[in-house]
Amino acid sequence: MTRLILALTTASLIVVPTGCAPGPGASLPGTASNRVCFYQDEVSSFRPGESQSLYIRAVGPDIFELRASAHCRDLDSADALAFTPMPGPPRRLCVGDHVPISVSASISPTTPCRVEIVRRLTAEEAAALPDRHRP
Secondary structure, eight states: OHHHHHHHHHHHHHHHHHHHSOOTTOOOTTSGGGSOEEEGGGOOEEEEOSSSEEEEEOSTTOEEEEEESSOOTTGGGOSEEEEOOOSSSOOEEETTOEEEEEEEOTTSOOEEEEEEEEEEOOHHHHHHSOTTTOO
């Protein structure tokens, strides 16, 4: 009887996931394949924004808004920004991701922070950014 219950339990575990899996060619909402992404080495410039946010320019005209997950000292006056390397091969950073960064201001030591990649700005939104915030 114990073997039968174990066999039925194992069989149901195999059936349930395959019954919920997407069909061929389907994509799940929120997966990296349908999100706007960039690689950290594609970032060419940045500018601090307001209220613990900053704007980065990735390859071409793409400008992304990043916002600190918690208070990040010197984010509003940052002179240098670095994405903290993560183990493994380079990975894409996508809207909705939370990533570690290091921020440096001219008179302060480097500060580790965590930011969320909030969105990619439209061309109109990027053009409307004040010069002091446009990377």
